[in-house]
Amino acid sequence: MADLIQITEPRAEAPPGGEAAREIALTAPPRTRAREPGPRPDWLRVRYQRNETFQELERLKDGLKLHTVCEEARCPNIDECWSAGTATFMLMGDRCTRRCGFCAVGNNPGALDPAEPANTAEAIRRMGVRHAVITSVNRDDLPDGGSAHFAETVRRIRDAAPDCRVELLIPDFMGSRADVERVLEAGAHVVAHNTETVPRLYKRVRPQAIYQRSLDVLSWINAWPNVMSKTGLMLGLGESDDEVEDVMWALRDVGCDILSLGQYLSPTAKHLAVDRWVHPDSFARLAEVGRAMGFTHVEAGPMVRSSYMAHRPFEA
Numbered sequence: 001m002a003d004l005i006q007i008t009e010p011r012a013e014a015p016p017g018g019e020a021a022r023e024i025a026l027t028a029p030p031r032t033r034a035r036e037p038g039p040r041p042d043w044l045r046v047r048y049q050r051n052e053t054f055q056e057l058e059r060l061k062d063g064l065k066l067h068t069v070c071e072e073a074r075c076p077n078i079d080e081c082w083s084a085g086t087a088t089f090m091l092m093g094d095r096c097t098r099r100c101g102f103c104a105v106g107n108n109p110g111a112l113d114p115a116e117p118a119n120t121a122e123a124i125r126r127m128g129v130r131h132a133v134i135t136s137v138n139r140d141d142l143p144d145g146g147s148a149h150f151a152e153t154v155r156r157i158r159d160a161a162p163d164c165r166v167e168l169l170i171p172d173f174m175g176s177r178a179d180v181e182r183v184l185e186a187g188a189h190v191v192a193h194n195t196e197t198v199p200r201l202y203k204r205v206r207p208q209a210i211y212q213r214s215l216d217v218l219s220w221i222n223a224w225p226n227v228m229s230k231t232g233l234m235l236g237l238g239e240s241d242d243e244v245e246d247v248m249w250a251l252r253d254v255g256c257d258i259l260s261l262g263q264y265l266s267p268t269a270k271h272l273a274v275d276r277w278v279h280p281d282s283f284a285r286l287a288e289v290g291r292a293m294g295f296t297h298v299e300a301g302p303m304v305r306s307s308y309m310a311h312r313p314f315e316a
Helices: 052-063 078-083 116-127 147-160 177-184 199-205 211-223 241-253 280-293
Strands: 020-025 045-050 088-091 131-136 165-169 190-192 228-235 258-263 297-300
Touching (some): 088 147, 131 147, 177 211, 211 228, 241 258, 241 280, 258 280, 280 297
Parallel strands (some): 165 190, 190 228, 228 258
Antiparallel strands (some): 020 045
């Protein structure tokens, strides 16, 4: 029985022979390496693991014509998650209407697939997932930003897998409270919206987003009964720890419950450069600070991504 649903992009073919695992450094292509502050440190390592579960999940995803943020965002945790039977499904296609400087997802989206909500629910049912994470591209081209599509997906999951906890990672819907609340009405257990970085860097990192708008979205989520709010930030884009702590206080002011902090890794030479490697001790200190601030749960570390180990806040 899988605990979580979550996914990323393959790096290389697995060695023959079924289950295979080895530790590898996250090395960057030569043209990307110049955009980083020296060699990647030892703590930026992942466990290379491709087993039958990985292949089964890949077949299931392809057969139902689903997308995963793991692949599209080039997440470094794909081997660990897929081999454990977990993945994060991405709604509304694999193309986005925004051009954030850190994101590997492509642009120019197409039409919505009306079968996607049911297919997503069917994948979750087949996998026996206990905690499903669902995200999406930004769809500013749609009148409702895709909020009805999100809500329908939640309803389908609740019908197909009533024992599954549902976590969503939603866009800002251009600041439409009605669209946010349309999603909330569907009954997800956790609704996240990522702040991504500190306000000083928004114009460079998230040129089509607004820091205060993201805080507003989190405040609307927090005001909704029986749902937990969550957000994530990337470190290593040029922010200081003091700026990160200021954002953390602002998040607590709007009632945000769960926080994730991870190391930014530049997907390609066309994306924003990495400003610094954040030491694991710094992540541990920020996690301690966050818990003292009152966050219900803080997941912090170099390889942490917003949906990584998303079930942990609910563990006994």
